[in-house]
Amino acid sequence: MADQTNNADGAYKGAATMDKISSLAKRRGFVYQSSEIYGGQSGAWDYGPLGIELKNRIAQNWWREMTQLRDDIVGIDAAILMHPRTWEASGHVENFTDPLVDCKKCKARFRADQIPPENLSARKCPDCGGELTGTRKFNLMFKTNIGAVEDSSSVLYLRPETAQGIYVNYKNVIQSNRMKVPFGIAQIGKAFRNEIVTKNFIFRTCEFEQMEMQFFVKPGTDVEWFNEWKKRRWAYYEKMGVRMENLRWHQHGPDELAHYAKDAYDIEYLFPMGWKELEGVHNRSDYDLRRHTEYSKKDLQYIDQDDGNKKYIPYIIETSAGLTRTLLMVLCDAYDEDTPPATDGGADGETRTVLRFHPALAPVTVAVLPLMKKDGLAEIAQDIRAELKQDFSADYDHAGAIGRRYRRQDEAGTPFCVTVDYDTKEAGTVTLRFRDSMEQARIHKNELAARIRQEIKDYKRKV
Numbered sequence: 001m002a003d004q005t006n007n008a009d010g011a012y013k014g015a016a017t018m019d020k021i022s023s024l025a026k027r028r029g030f031v032y033q034s035s036e037i038y039g040g041q042s043g044a045w046d047y048g049p050l051g052i053e054l055k056n057r058i059a060q061n062w063w064r065e066m067t068q069l070r071d072d073i074v075g076i077d078a079a080i081l082m083h084p085r086t087w088e089a090s091g092h093v094e095n096f097t098d099p100l101v102d103c104k105k106c107k108a109r110f111r112a113d114q115i116p117p118e119n120l121s122a123r124k125c126p127d128c129g130g131e132l133t134g135t136r137k138f139n140l141m142f143k144t145n146i147g148a149v150e151d152s153s154s155v156l157y158l159r160p161e162t163a164q165g166i167y168v169n170y171k172n173v174i175q176s177n178r179m180k181v182p183f184g185i186a187q188i189g190k191a192f193r194n195e196i197v198t199k200n201f202i203f204r205t206c207e208f209e210q211m212e213m214q215f216f217v218k219p220g221t222d223v224e225w226f227n228e229w230k231k232r233r234w235a236y237y238e239k240m241g242v243r244m245e246n247l248r249w250h251q252h253g254p255d256e257l258a259h260y261a262k263d264a265y266d267i268e269y270l271f272p273m274g275w276k277e278l279e280g281v282h283n284r285s286d287y288d289l290r291r292h293t294e295y296s297k298k299d300l301q302y303i304d305q306d307d308g309n310k311k312y313i314p315y316i317i318e319t320s321a322g323l324t325r326t327l328l329m330v331l332c333d334a335y336d337e338d339t340p341p342a343t344d345g346g347a348d349g350e351t352r353t354v355l356r357f358h359p360a361l362a363p364v365t366v367a368v369l370p371l372m373k374k375d376g377l378a379e380i381a382q383d384i385r386a387e388l389k390q391d392f393s394a395d396y397d398h399a400g401a402i403g404r405r406y407r408r409q410d411e412a413g414t415p416f417c418v419t420v421d422y423d424t425k426e427a428g429t430v431t432l433r434f435r436d437s438m439e440q441a442r443i444h445k446n447e448l449a450a451r452i453r454q455e456i457k458d459y460k461r462k463v
Contacts, residue, residue, distance in 0.1 A: 014246075016335035017272050022201045024353065025331065028412050030054065031202060043195060043206035045324075050412060053363035053393065055209075055327050059188050061360060062211045062321070065236055066186040073184035073213060074177055078165025080158060080190060081146070087157050089295035090164050090288065092141060095259050100138040105130025140193045142206075158192035163318065165189070166214045167288045171300060181302055181314055182225065184215040188323060200273050202328050209323035214316050218304070219286065222262070222315040226283045229317050230265060233281055237267070241358035241461045242333050246270040250277075260287040262315075269329050278329055279321035286313040330361060334413060344438045345403020355413030356436055359456040364414040365392035366452060369405050371421040373398050381420040384430070384445055388418075391449050410435055415459075416452055436462060 025031040029048035033040040047055055067075050087093050099112035103125035112135045115126050123132040142158040145151075159165070166185045173185055188211050195206050217225045230249075238244055252264040262283040269278040290313055293300045301311040334355040340346040359365060366388055370381035378398055388394040395414065397405050402419065409417055419431040424445065432451065433440045443451055 012270055012272055012274070014272065014332065014335065015337045016332045018201055021272070021328070021331050021335060024335070024355075024411065025051070025201075030331065043204075045202050045205060050363040051327070054330065054357075054361065054413075055323060057361045057363070058326055058330065059209075059211065059323055061240070062236075062323075063186065063188065065239075066184070066213050070184075072179075072182065073186055073215075074173060074179065075186045076166065076169055076173065077189060078162065078169060078187060080192075081156050082159060082164065082168070084156055085295055086164050086168060086292075087141065087160075089291040091259050091291070092157075092160055093139075096140050096160060098138050098140060099135045101135050102133045103128060103130045104133060138194075140195065142192050142194050160193050161191050161320075162187050162189045162210045162212050163214060163288070163320070166212070167292055167316075168296075170214075170216065170289065171298075174302070180306070181304065182215060182217045182221070184213050186211075186213040188212075200271070200276075202324050203271070203273075203276065205324065208325070210320060211323050211326070212318065212320045214318050216302070216314040216316055218307075219312055219315050222283055222285070222317065225317045226263060226281070229319055230281050233267060233279060233319050240330075240361070241459065242269075242329070243461075246333065247278075248275065250275075258282070260284045269333075271329070271332055278325065279319065282318040282320070284316040284318050286315050288316060289313045330357065331355070340406075340438055345401065345406055352407060352410055354410040354435065356461065357413040357415065358461070359415040359459050362413045362415050363393065364395045364409070364412055365456075366416040366418060366448075367395040367397055367405075367409045367414050368418045368420065369396075369402060370398050371402060371419055375422070376425065377420050377422070380424055381418075384418060384420065384448070388449060388452075392452065406433065406438075416455070418448060 022031070028050055030051035032046045032048055034044035034046050035041045063075065067073050100109065101112045101115070101120070102109050106125060106128040108125065108127050110126070112120055119126045120132070125132055141160050144156050144158060145154040146156050147154045166187055170185065173179055188209060190207065191210050192207055195204055215225060215229065234247070237247060246269055248268050250266045250268050252261065252266070257264055262285040264280060264282045266277045267279045267281070268275045289300045293313065300313060302314050304310045304312065334357045336354050336356055338352050338354065339350065340352045346352065368381045368385040368388065370377040381398070382396060385394045385396045395409070397408065399405070406417060415435045417433040417435070419433065421431070424430050428445050429442050430445050430448065431440050432443055432448065
């Protein structure tokens with residue numbers, strides 16, 4: 001496991017910009033602005049046909065890694081609405097705040113910890129030079145009410161994180177599934193934060209999804225497990241085909257540590273706008289279960305039958321990643337531009353926009369393209385697509401020159417294209433084209449599914 005990125009100067013060197021990513025995302029149906037016909041809703045985004053497929057594949061791969069491939073982790077899906085005492089116990093009512101300042105002149109709003117110190121000390125707006133208000137605390141939780149009467153007794157919160165739903169169910173999981181420490185509980189779900197500033201496309205939003213795993217361990221073994229989960233989470237991104245030179249670790253200093261944390265590291269990714277947090281690995285000590293024991297008056301101690309029935313409150317090692325933020329990372333990491341050869345159906349000097357997704361993540365795995373719409377080629381292509389749809393997400397496109405169709409699929413990140421031509425009618429062979437290299441192989445149509453499956457298994461990013 002590397003401690004730091006191979007990108008020594010820390011400068012972004014990719015082809016992507018946030019403008020290019022957001023433009024492509026809308027054009028190809030990955031992400032749309034929420035309520036766009038009404039001017040858009042700040043901090044909220046909708047995921048289109050390709051976006052929901054990409055999001056689901058990221059979630060499925062994470063879930064497979066965390067649960068299917070492990071015997072010591074199970075999953076749950078906890079409710080968004082929880083008893084309000086949950087958030088008192090967790091510390092969110094008291095501590096889940098950001099420092100807020102406003103400009104009296106231009107009315108811009110800032111997080112005080114994200115503006116230059118000289119502006120803050122001089123109370124000078126970094127945008128217009130106007131006077132800033134004093135710093136005040138701003139709680140990030142959304143309040144709502146339940147029941148017919150809106151008063152203090154009916155207040156609920158939209159959960160700001162998914163972890164608490166795991167903690168309040170930890171004893172249920174032990175009893176129903178006979179889990180023994182060390183073990184983990186995984187969850188993917190929506191969370192809501194009333195962010196002061198939402199920016200950089202879908203990086204920071206008010207409504208988002210988290211992929212979290214809470215691993216319960218015996219006190220005294222927490223440092224060992226913390227280091228183990230750091231290694232495993234780093235290796236996961238390499239498995240996804242991420243450009244590892246764009247990843248690094250950042251350890252939280254004493255001033256950064258959350259109120260619950262004994263130790264904390266972030267995996268940061270070099271986005272076009274700079275290094276930003278992608279996933280956190282936290283040693284939460286026994287803070288959470290101890291607090292819920294105090295507030296609920298329920299005994300949440302674990303009885304260790306393998307150690308003389310000793311009782312203790314487990315320590316928790318947390319891995320927490322944003323699903324929607326991971327999707328943005330995958331888009332940025334996959335984005336590339338190059339110049340295809342004329343043999344790939346392109347014009348001389350033409351620039352190709354391509355999304356080099358790992359094939360296991362690509363919204364469309366394979367596109368079937370008849371060379372011509374006539375002479376029965378379209379019907380053969382549709383039959384091949386119907387067969388491939390049994391195992392893969394398969395597209396069909398017959399509109400325009402073959403080079404144009406390749407470009408459309410490249411821009412959508414489709415790793416494989418199958419071209420049906422007159423040799424298909426005669427010999428049953430098709431052309432299998434590879435997105436990254438633009439190389440082509442001639443194979444029999446009956447071998448397509450097996451070949452594609454093997455290519456996905458063996459995939460290594462080369463560019």
